[in-house]
Amino acid sequence: MMSVGNKANEVLKTYAGGLAQLRINYVNNYLLLTAGAEESFVPRKVHRLPVKKIVIIAAVLVMLFAMFIAVSSGAGLNLFKAKVTEESNHYDVELTEEIEGGSFLAIKYIPKGYECCDVERIGEVGLIVTYVNKDEEYLFIQESKDNGVYQSIDNETTTKHDGVAGDTEVQYYVDKVNNGIIALFVKNDIYFSINGHISEEEMNEIINNL
């Protein structure tokens, strides 16, 4: 007899196939209806800032950045520099610092009851380690050397917090409804994302034991 996991897989494959086919049918219908009515793409003109203004803005930004570095470097913190935009139902978090990419760090502390169930390598630049407990609650720890990291976090049930774990600045999002945390930080020039049903204490322990 087929296991529940396999059955779920079969259901998802069937459903995905149905959705994909409906989308293809929709596209194909329009291709049939509009065959022959083709036009060339003329991109719209984009308004550009004058070069002088760009140079002034860039100079001011560089000065501000230099001042920020000078002030923050004395603290000896692993800073987390990201742009957070709050949309109607999610936060857009975009890492704004360049990551040079050190070696991936070993995860030495895992909250009680969890065990590793999956390790996914994303080429040379990424690693996702997945843990699961007996209640089938998952904990994902992602390490990335990729620049331009972007993360979308639902904000309907989460609240954003800024904190420090040991020598690491951490931005974390607490989901009280689903009892979870998403923590984002940079350590050893690696971008980290922790996502799971853990407490703030457990989050700090994980970060301090990397």
Add this chain to the structure above:
Amino acid sequence: MFNMILQIIEATIDNVYRKYKHMMTELSYLILKDSQLAEDNVQESLIRINNNLSKMDDLESSRSKNYIYTIVKNSALNMLEKRKDDLRAYNNPDIVENLPDRITSYELHDEYGFSEEVSLTLSELSEKDKDIIVFRYAYGLSFKEIGKTLDMSASGVLARCKRIEKDLRKSLVMRGEQ
């Protein structure tokens, strides 16, 4: 050499526009209900497609058609969200129930033969969940590839996949389909 590469890229995006313009405009209008916004969305979508041309191996393939559909739909939903802060476009029934890939719980139950619990679970999935399922289970894309297409992190996609599987397993167990 550089000019040649530039010409090839321009030719490809021009082909996308020539072939799919009407579908892209219609789908945008279906969501945005405004001709000017729909045209703006087609332009936005073409820019995004142009930045990801590597995913368009063959313009005729079903994967490319799904990719274009998803980009246009999500771009329109994002545009709507930004323009009307109070409207949760991704969850607004007036919008998502009119989308062409809508499969009702009734159809899931009667035509696909799924149990009521499974049909309900599937019909309650968000638009983003549906996109993930199509790319993962119909086209076998990796979490990273899906993340890049949908502007999400690979771990975010993985987390959503696991949650969907878990919800579905619960529905199956509830029904005793083991």
